[in-house]
Amino acid sequence: MTGVSVLSKTFRFDCVYGWTMTERVRRDINELTDSVPTWAYIVLSFLLGVSGLYSFSLGRLDVWVSFWLGVVQLGLFVFVIYLLYRLVLAVERIAD
Numbered sequence: 880m881t882g883v884s885v886l887s888k889t890f891r892f893d894c895v896y897g898w899t900m901t902e903r904v905r906r907d908i909n910e911l912t913d914s915v916p917t918w919a920y921i922v923l924s925f926l927l928g929v930s931g932l933y934s935f936s937l938g939r940l941d942v943w944v945s946f947w948l949g950v951v952q953l954g955l956f957v958f959v960i961y962l963l964y965r966l967v968l969a970v971e972r973i974a975d
Contacts, residue, residue, distance in 0.1 A: 927947070934943035 930946070931943055934940055
């Protein structure tokens with residue numbers, strides 16, 4: 880019986896707000912895709928290409944791979960710190 884009540888609450892939520900969960904996810908993905916400017920893709924591609932050609936000309940592809948893996952690692956570290964920050968804000972909001 881509890882499963883039926885949960886489904887009916889979900890159905891009422893969808894009817895009240897006018898969108899389903901998959902529509903919300905699609906909308907969020909479209910907003911995220913639209914929020915990254917085209918020039919960022921161009922600059923990233925240019926940097927990857929130029930640094931790749933430079934390291935290929937030196938014959939040191941291992942340095943290129945380790946450098947870009949370090950950049951990705953740094954980005955993931957900053958992202959995790961941001962998520963922890965958001966978690967702290969959410970806990971503070973719930974506590975109030």
